[in-house]
Amino acid sequence: MQTASIVKKEKKEKKWLVYFYVLPAFLMHLLFIALPALTTFYYSFFDWNGIGAKTFIGLQNYREMFGDSDFYVALVNNFKWILVFITVPVFLGLLMAAWVSKLKKTQMFFRTVYFLPYIIAASMAGRIWCTYLNPYFGINNVFKALGWTSLGKTLWLGNKNIALYSVMFVDLWHFWGFVMVMFLGALQQVDPTLYESARVEGASKGQEFRYITVPSIMPTLTFVIITIIMWSFLTFDYVWVMTGGGPGNASELISTLVYRMAYSHYRTGYASTICVFQTVLSVLAYAAMQLVKKRGWDV
Amino acid sequence: MKKLFALLLAAVLLVGLLPLSSFAEEEKIVITWMDDRTGDDGEYIRYEFVIKPFLEKHPNVIVDWQPSKDITKQVKIALGAGAGPDLMSIDGPSDALELYESGRTIDLRPAIEKYGWDKTIYKWALDVATAPDGAVTGVPAQYEGMLFYGNKPVFEEHGWAMPTNYEELKALAQEIRDAGFVAPMILGTQNIPRRNEWWYSTLFGNYAGREATKDLLEGRKTFFDPEIAGVFTTYKEMWDDGIIGNQDTFAVTLEDGRAMYYAGMTAMVMEGDWFVINGMNNGMDQLIALPPSFREGIPQTYSISVGGCYAVNASCSPEKQELILELLDVIYSRPDLYAAALEAGDQVNCIPLDEQYLTGKLAEPVVEKIRLTDEAMADGRIGHCTWTFFPQDVRVYMYEKADAYLIGDLSLDEYLGEMQKMLDVHLANGTVPPVM
Structure with a gap:
């Protein structure tokens, strides 16, 4: 009886010890993530320039946001961004991962080469590509030299119909190698005997891919897609460095709009409102991931 | 014995601290x-x-x-x-x-x-x-204003002079193009949209004029008055006509635009006073002048801030x-x-x-610049730079939406109307910055 009581007491102490170890990280999270996030929600109900006195205006910022044409342009651009990023790098990454996984001696070389752009800082890569896309001394000169005059006159970052896609291209160049490495890691976990069995049964390469590869890497695939969706809502760096959201607001994203409102217009309250909306979108993407997980894909 | 030792030790420590405190550095x-x-x-x-x-x-x-x-x-x-x-x-x-x-x-x-x-x-x-x-x-602290700069050797080689009015600027721009330059001057706003307000400030001084701008900021004129609206239409006209680039201002960064001037791809540039030093640091021999008059009756003006x-x-x-x-x-x-x-x-x-x-x-260019701007200030030929004299939201909207206006996404009426709406609020609240 006494021993049981001691064991119970020790267990209780251990439980408290665990809480004690978790506490510093929890406090840090509370202080630097949870509280600022909550204050953003709080500020969204105020007219505030970030330094002066705050004026409570209720839902006025929200009403303004839903009537703001710039906001809708940014939102639509964000969805375009998502659409491109959940297709192009996923398809390209998967395809290249499937090929690279077949390589033996040169696999490391190709993995490194394709992954390399990902380790370059976005601001630096953005500036480098700005120079490449400069109409006077960038790739346009190469096109002109090749006789492709029309292409040589293209304003990659100055044409409102192209600017967003030009920036997307650069971010894709930077990002797809990361996706490929994720898929490569997943592919290497697939049991090779499954392929052997399929081959014995006479399955084609396409059928192997469709019925073995894809289901086996489904958790990674789902994780990559949901992560891309969440990241796409938050993407900022390449657009800010390369076009600043322009020309006009042709390449404006929600994040760049938030930044402009907060630090050019000094409308912290309104910027907070857009942040809240942005968070809701990300949370919805996260909820989708949880839903998928519940349906049986161990994400 | 132990107590005695402890007391002795404490005493030694205290004595040791005394000189430290007495010689401690005065608190900075x-x-x-x-x-x-x-x-x-x-x-x-x-x-x-x-x-x-x-x-x-x-x-x-x-x-x-x-x-x-x-x-x-x-x-x-x-x-x-x-x-x-x-x-x-x-x-x-x-x-x-x-x-x-x-x-x-x-x-x-x-x-x-x-x-x-x-x-x-x-x-x-x-x-x-x-x-x-x-x-x-x-x-x-420092003051600054907008000036025109020309590549002196290039100007001398072609017998060109810095323009004193809009007609001369247009004619010179054509001559510069004919001479094979990629553009008379390049405006790079890709990474710094604020550069649009450098031009707007120049035009407020040299198209609208000091008095009309003052009237606007004090509520006696609106953005729709011809002298004020002309600031924006003239800017678009120069953009459309290729005087400030090849309708590609959003595709060129400030640095690239400057690099093209240094490299002799363009012959002129419109920048602030600070560019005297930039030019010197990049080995440029430059002509420095007040921006041309853009409207009859308006003198060459130094827009200042x-x-x-x-x-x-x-x-x-x-x-x-x-x-x-x-x-x-x-x-x-x-x-x-x-x-x-x-x-x-x-x-x-x-x-x-x-x-x-x-x-x-x-340095000679610095002296030249000081004499030029001192003379303009002494004559009262000074205008208003937007970042000093316009309310913050009006000027930010003005330069941020310049792209949209130039490419036709925003009509002149919408552009001016929105700025007027913002200015009216400031006029009503008395929050327009002091006007000279």
Whole structure:
């Protein structure tokens, strides 16, 4: 009886010890993530320039946001961004991962080469590509030299119909190698005997891919897609460095709009409102991931 | 025995501490100064011509100099968080006013009077930094304005002259194109949309004119009046006609645009006073002129602004505030140091430079620029730069939406209408910055 009581007491102490170890990280999270996030929600109900006195205006910022044409342009651009990023790098990454996984001696070389752009800082890569896309001394000169005059006159970052896609291209160049490495890691976990069995049964390469590869890497695939969706809502760096959201607001994203409102217009309250909306979108993407997980894909 | 030993040990320790406390260094006062001068040159200029002379008088002070390239943003974030530097060199009077109205900085009127800075600082600059309640929200630092620069050897080779009016500019632009240059001048707004307001400021001075702009800012005219609307239509006309690029301004960065001028791909550039130094640092031999007149009856005008202000954190103790003001006094009461700072490449302060310093070691382009702008100021041919004289939201909207207006996404009526709406609110609330 006494021993049981001691064991119970020790267990209780251990439980408290665990809480004690978790506490510093929890406090840090509370202080630097949870509280600022909550204050953003709080500020969204105020007219505030970030330094002066705050004026409570209720839902006025929200009403303004839903009537703001710039906001809708940014939102639509964000969805375009998502659409491109959940297709192009996923398809390209998967395809290249499937090929690279077949390589033996040169696999490391190709993995490194394709992954390399990902380790370059976005601001630096953005500036480098700005120079490449400069109409006077960038790739346009190469096109002109090749006789492709029309292409040589293209304003990659100055044409409102192209600017967003030009920036997307650069971010894709930077990002797809990361996706490929994720898929490569997943592919290497697939049991090779499954392929052997399929081959014995006479399955084609396409059928192997469709019925073995894809289901086996489904958790990674789902994780990559949901992560891309969440990241796409938050993407900022390449657009800010390369076009600043322009020309006009042709390449404006929600994040760049938030930044402009907060630090050019000094409308912290309104910027907070857009942040809240942005968070809701990300949370919805996260909820989708949880839903998928519940349906049986161990994400 | 043990007790005795413990007492002895404690006594020895106490005795050991005594000399330490008696010889301890006098406590130093630290003044943090967040400054818009950056890099080695900025550090040298500030330390050699301001901080060092101050520290000679105040050896018990440490000046913690913190350079910042995006000073206003950083200062606002820091002050908003309840911290921030003791002394800050912020972008201009509109920011100074905002910080003062938020209770973050102090009224510098008493300091201006005590140190007699009102006798040295240009009156127009001091007026601009004065709040409606009479408080001086920031001590005007450097002034800046918009100028035209030409590649001198290129101009001489082709027998060109700097344009004095719009017709001449148009004719010159055509000649420059015919001579094989990619464009007369390139406006790169890709990474700095604010460059649009450099042109708008030039046109407010040289198309609308000083009086019409003043009327606008005081509510006697609107953006729809022809003199004011013409600022925007003329800008679009120049953009459409390829005078300021090849309708590709959003595809070129500021740096690339400058690089093209340095490389001789373009023949002219429109920039602020600061470009005198940029040109010198890049080995350019330049012609410097006031922008041309864009409308008959409007003289060539120097659109001017207070390019920076010194503001003092309200949370500083009165003793520290006094020290900060003494530090600033070095800038305003030592013309010899000011001239030396100019020689070292510093910007032109809002105080006149005595004739004796205009000769000798000061670089020729700097002297040429000072004489040119001094003459314009003396004649009253000065205009309004938007970042000093226009309400913050009006000017930000003006330059941020310039792209949309130029490419036709935003009609002139919508563009002007939105600015007028914003200006009307400021006129009603009395929050338009002081107009000269």
